[in-house]
Amino acid sequence: xxxxxxxxYEVDNKTYEAHIFFKRVRNINYRFKDDxxxxxxxxxxxxxxxxxxxxxxxxxxxxxxxxxxPIGEDYIYILGEKVTLSFPGEYTFMSESFSYKNIEEFRKKxxxxxxxxxxxxxxxxxxxxxxxKYLVKxxxxxxxxxxxxxxxxxxxxxxxxxxxxxxxxxxxxxxxxTHCFVFDHSDNFYRLLYKYCPNYNVxxxxxxxxxxx
Numbered sequence: 001x002x003x004x005x006x007x008x009y010e011v012d013n014k015t016y017e018a019h020i021f022f023k024r025v026r027n028i029n030y031r032f033k034d035d036x037x038x039x040x041x042x043x044x045x046x047x048x049x050x051x052x053x054x055x056x057x058x059x060x061x062x063x064x065x066x067x068x069x070p071i072g073e074d075y076i077y078i079l080g081e082k083v084t085l086s087f088p089g090e091y092t093f094m095s096e097s098f099s100y101k102n103i104e105e106f107r108k109k110x111x112x113x114x115x116x117x118x119x120x121x122x123x124x125x126x127x128x129x130x131x132x133k134y135l136v137k138x139x140x141x142x143x144x145x146x147x148x149x150x151x152x153x154x155x156x157x158x159x160x161x162x163x164x165x166x167x168x169x170x171x172x173x174x175x176x177x178t179h180c181f182v183f184d185h186s187d188n189f190y191r192l193l194y195k196y197c198p199n200y201n202v203x204x205x206x207x208x209x210x211x212x213x
Contacts, residue, residue, distance in 0.1 A: 001021070006018065006019050007020075007047075016035065018054065019039065020040075020041065022043040023040045028053050029041070030057050030061060033065070037054065070163040073103060074087075076103075076163075078110075078163065085103065087101060087102055088100060088101045111162075114162050118169075122176075122177065125173055129174075131180040131181070132153060134148075135155075136154075138156070138157050139158070146175065155176045164207060168203050168207050171200050171207070172207070174196050175200070178192050
């Protein structure tokens with residue numbers, strides 16, 4: 001799709017192309033893709049307003065685009081550390097060794113082992129907190145690290161947790177178990193949460209801001 005307008009924009013002494021696409025959008029939308037800025041806005045949006053937004057967001061957009069995904073064709077971040085994979089190969093995780101032919105098989109096998117670990121840690125903290133026993137599941141979730149279904153007594157964790165350090169994973173486990181007692185995020189919820197995870201605020205920031213470089 002061809003841009004409606006193209007102009008040059010400089011960031012830290014480097015010049016980039018900025019491609020404007022006229023669309024029926026409520027706000028000006030900015031992206032950075034393929035080493036250029038992509039802007040969606042209404043046809044009559046003033047250039048001064050578009051450039052003002054770039055002045056505000058350009059560095060952040062460039063920084064985000066340079067972040068490496070937690071899993072790629074030949075690598076994966078496991079418990080906060082980058083692991084380079086060869087195919088076929090063998091790997092040991094949580095004292096369990098397994099062989100794999102490709103990244104899909106690697107993910108499938110390591111997910112089963114990670115589920116065992118999450119189950120063990122959930123049962124450990126459930127006993128500490130006096131929470132009822134829950135069935136533990138794991139699945140791919142893009143926007144949530146965990147969920148607590150009190151009706152079915154099931155806690156589901158996102159497979160994405162495997163990329164983070166163990167103390168961060170524990171903070172998510174304690175968070176979900178706290179929902180066994182307080183289902184919302186009220187003051188009572190956080191009082192109980194901080195009782196079992198005093199540095200939750202620090203660990204939550206690590207979880208949200210983790211950069212895989």
